[in-house]
Amino acid sequence: MNKKKQADHQVPDYKIIDSCEHLADFAETINREKVIAVDMEADSMFHFKEKVCLIQIASKKTNVLIDPLKIKDMSHIAPVFANPGIKKIFHGADYDIRSLHRDFGIEVKNLMDTQLICRFLGCRETGLEAVLQKLLNITLDKKYQRKDWSQRPLPDEMLEYAAKDAIYLIPLAKMLEKELKARHRLSWVREECSALSKVRAASNEDEPLFLKFKGAGRLSPRNLAVLESLLKVRRTIAEKKDRPPFKIFSNSAISSIINVKPLTLKQLRADNILSLRQFNMFGAEVVKAVKDGLKTPENHLPVYPRRKAPVMPPKVPERMKRLKVWRDNMADDLVMDPALICNKALMTSIAIKNPLTIKALKDVEDIKKWQVEAFGKDIINVLKNTKDTGDFNGKQGYI
Structure with a gap:
């Protein structure tokens, strides 16, 4: 891809929409467009429950900034996102798609993710800042990326920052899609974007908190009980103070507390795990959480769930090995991330099912239509020849 220089880096005029009436008027107007670009800002670093704070x-x-914190009813814009006749361009859409549905019930149809396109084109750096610099010679200043977007009023410089993110996505997508067509991969990305548009925020309210704690799987049941008790206390404090749990006290502090298991405030202070401020504010609750975890009856101690590895036929490891050789060589030829061609989970499913026809390959769970069309014959050839003892070079078969 050739670098395209762009002289005008100035922020164009933008409009702030902060009322239901103005949102309804805007939705009616924008619904006539064929292509729109979308970005959003959230506040996951500053509040207990993250939320969408701005939609660009x-x-x-046109270039608008929609303020969902001031608009009580966002339903007016939902039909625009659901309109399959309008292409919606995002960059790194996964989090945005989940958040829009979680907060407003918004579903996105006809998605095009420019970050995903970059991955399919073999770009080493796929962040928006790097891509715009390389392809459009545009420099984005990302210094406000981690600011508190829930504050109101937002400073002018943050509004101007937000107004820049979406305006370059349409010309960027046009350039990238042209390259995709030249490499005959546009249909691949479209199918992946269709799947991406259906992702949803996870709801794990009934699951133990320790399941999301790194290293929990290595703890004994008794230590798991202490960990769960500490995590519940931290979550309760975080919710009360409306702050992210990690800003109450860190995971590393929790790990240290589990190792020491202080039963008194004096012991907790002596171990110097918490700052003086944290100790004064939360020390008593931390000690109580440790005691509660240690008091858990033996028959109620939590057990970290372990998935038993499936019993595989003897040929499966060999099929996996040869599929990987083929996959990696194909990735080199196409200059693509190997995981896009066939990730480990999919290779495992293929190796277990051992489909020897295109029809059987289509029945493999999670395989995409584009993968079958582009690589189906190659995959079947690998599987059919796995029983041979020759050396497989991944391109020409066995030699």
């Missing part, structure tokens, strides 16, 4: 929408004619 740009077209060739």
Whole structure:
């Protein structure tokens, strides 16, 4: 891809929409467009429950910042996102798609993710800042990326920052899609984007908190009980103070507390795990959480769930090995991330099922239509020849 220089880096005029009435008017207008670009800002670093704080929408004619914290009813914009006749361009859409559905019930149809395109084109750096610099010679200043977007009023410099993110996505997508067509991969990305548009935020309210704690699987049941008790206390404090749990006290502090298991405030202070401020504010609750975890009856101690590895036929490891050789060589030829061609989970499913026809390959769980069309014959050839003892070079078969 050739670098394209762009002279005008100035922020175009933008409009702030902060009322239901103005949102309804805007939705009616933007619903006539064929392509729109979308970005959003959230506050996951500053509050207990993260939320969408700003939605940026740009077209060739308009550039708006929608304020969902002031608009009580966001339903007016939902039909625009659900309209399959409008292409919605995002960059790194996964989090945005989940958040829009979680907060507003918004579903996105006809998605095009420019970050995903970059991955399919073999770009080493796929962040928006790096991509715009390389392809459009545009420099984005990301210094406000981790600021508190829930504050109101937002400073002018943060509004101007937000107004820049979406406006370049339409020309960027046009350039990238042209390259995709040249490499005959546009249909691949479209199918992946269709799947991406259906992702949803996880709801794990009934699951133990320790399941999301790194290293929990190595703890004994008794230590798991202490960990769960500490995590519940931290979550309760975080919710009360409306702050992210990690800003109450860190995971590393929790790990240290589990190792020491202080039963008194004096012991907790002596171990110097918490800062003086944290100790004064939360020390008593931490000690109580440790005691509660240690008092858990033996028959109620938590057990970290372990998935038993499936019993595989003897040929499966060999099929996996040869599929990987083929996959990695194909990735080199196409200049693509190997995981896009066939990730480990999919290779495992294929190796276990051992489909020897295109029809059987289509029945493999999670395989995409584009993968079958582009690589189906190669995959079947690998599987059919696995019983041979020759050396497999991944491109020409066995030699």
